[in-house]
Amino acid sequence: MFCLFALPVFSQRGPTAVARSGEGAHALLRRNGLPDTRHFQQFLTLNQGRLTAKGGLIAGRTYRLPARGKASQAAATPARHPAGSSAAALHAPVFGSKYSRVRVLDRSMRGAVYYLSPGHGGPDPGAVGKYGPHRLAEDEYAYDVTLRLARRLMEHGATVYMLVQDPNDGIRDEQFLKIDRDEVTYPRQRIPLNQLARLRQRITQANKLHARHKGAYQRLLALHVDSRSQGQKIDVFFYHHANSTAGARTARNIHRVFTNRYARSQPNRPYSGNVLPRSSLYEVRNSHAPAVFMELGNIHNTRDQPRFLLPDNRQALANWIYEGLRADYKGR
Ligand SMILES: [Zn+2]
Structure with a gap:
């Protein structure tokens, strides 16, 4: 629908x-x-x-x-509001009924503006992996992680634009995310199938908003779950424009969090994710806001799959990206 x-x-x-x-x-x-x-x-x-x-x-x-x-001064201090207080709560239907109420915990990210672009969507599911009888669509998993990231950022006062939105799928705590095609480009544009038209549509939108927020710290993040050959396990990769120092710095800040977290959670396995320039990517090349393009893993690889299948892991990915963005904003 x-x-x-x-x-x-x-x-x-x-x-x-x-x-x-x-x-x-x-x-x-x-x-x-x-x-x-x-x-x-x-x-x-x-x-x-x-x-x-x-x-x-x-x-x-x-x-x-x-x-x-x-x-707003009062709200700027990290206040603990009693349950039921809506003094510092946002209502965001896009997160679904369970998560639509967002408590603003502090305003540490106030002034930062984010354009979040979950890969693919609408008629294009992106890469499709298999897990037993289940089909895993890249766009659904990228969307869920992106929503979780958006919510984190909003909890800390950031301005967030979800460039792709699904009217009836909020944050989902399931392993297998139903594949649908009703996502729209912000605010409510039908997503074309053609890849170039699809990317142009959302970047045009993001750049329009970018002009409105002129002078603010602004970043665009594109989240993907890549598809490689089945045997290839990949760690999280970050791409930026070769000429964008800001984009590169943001990418490195997120990468640093991933490196530390991996070292703590999997001490025997070195983290091999990396930060690389890749100016040929459409969003990286055309976004006016410095952009970071992330690949969260290989959807075909059975050892990568738990990283997206488990809702807690999707939340962890979102949290780590948030931590990197926070460090980047603080160090601006
Ligand atoms: Zn993709």
């Missing part, structure tokens, strides 16, 4: 304002005592999918407002 729901990656309960005729975001924010660039960034985040293609407002429409200075 192809759905035409608007799927903002998250929304937040809180103050709202109705746009007046001819009013832009800056004017609306000023009128509501929210004049800073920071407010503007937050406004864009809160109203994803609700602005016009050029970032304009629609008169008469209700928009969510960022919290005022005082409130």
Whole structure:
């Protein structure tokens, strides 16, 4: 089924304002005592999918407002809110009913903007592996890890755009993820089958958003589960543009976390993943935000498969990527 729901990656309960005729975001924010660039960034985040293609407002429409200075100061301290409090909780239907409520634990990633691009999707399942009677589609596993990463980032105040969204598959705690074709490109564009058209569609979208967040720290991450010959076990690989120092640094920061974590969890097996320039990759080459393209393993390899099949492992991958991104943002 192809759905035409608007799927903002998250929304937040809180103050709202109705746009007046001819009013832009800056004017609306000023009128509501929210004049800073920071407010503007937050406004864009809160109203994803609700602005016009050029970032304009629609008169008469209700928009969510960022919290005022005082409130956001309070939220900026790593507060432990009592259960049931929604003071620092986001509502993100894209994560599915079980995970849609996202508690903001701290704002350490505030100001960072991420474009998350899970590989393939829509009519293209990507590589398809086999596990007993089950078929494992790359796009479903990449999507699940990417959602988990998005949620982590949001827990720490980052702005996150899921460039691919599935209207009815949130984060899934199953081993075998059903293969479907109803994913859409943000905000709700049908995904073409042609590879170039598919990549162009999401990068065009990401670059449009990139212009809106001008001046902010922005990164694009593409997550794949590669397909190699069956016998080949591969560790996680990171690619960046040869000319992008920022992309290379982000890749190395994530790689460093993986190297440390592997050393701890599997001391007898050296980690052989690597960071390499690969400027020929479409997303790496055309993204305005510095990009990192990751291959999480070989979907055909029986020893790699548990890395994606077990939901806890998918969460661990997301956590490690998050840790690398956090280190990168802190060291910017
Ligand atoms: Zn792929």
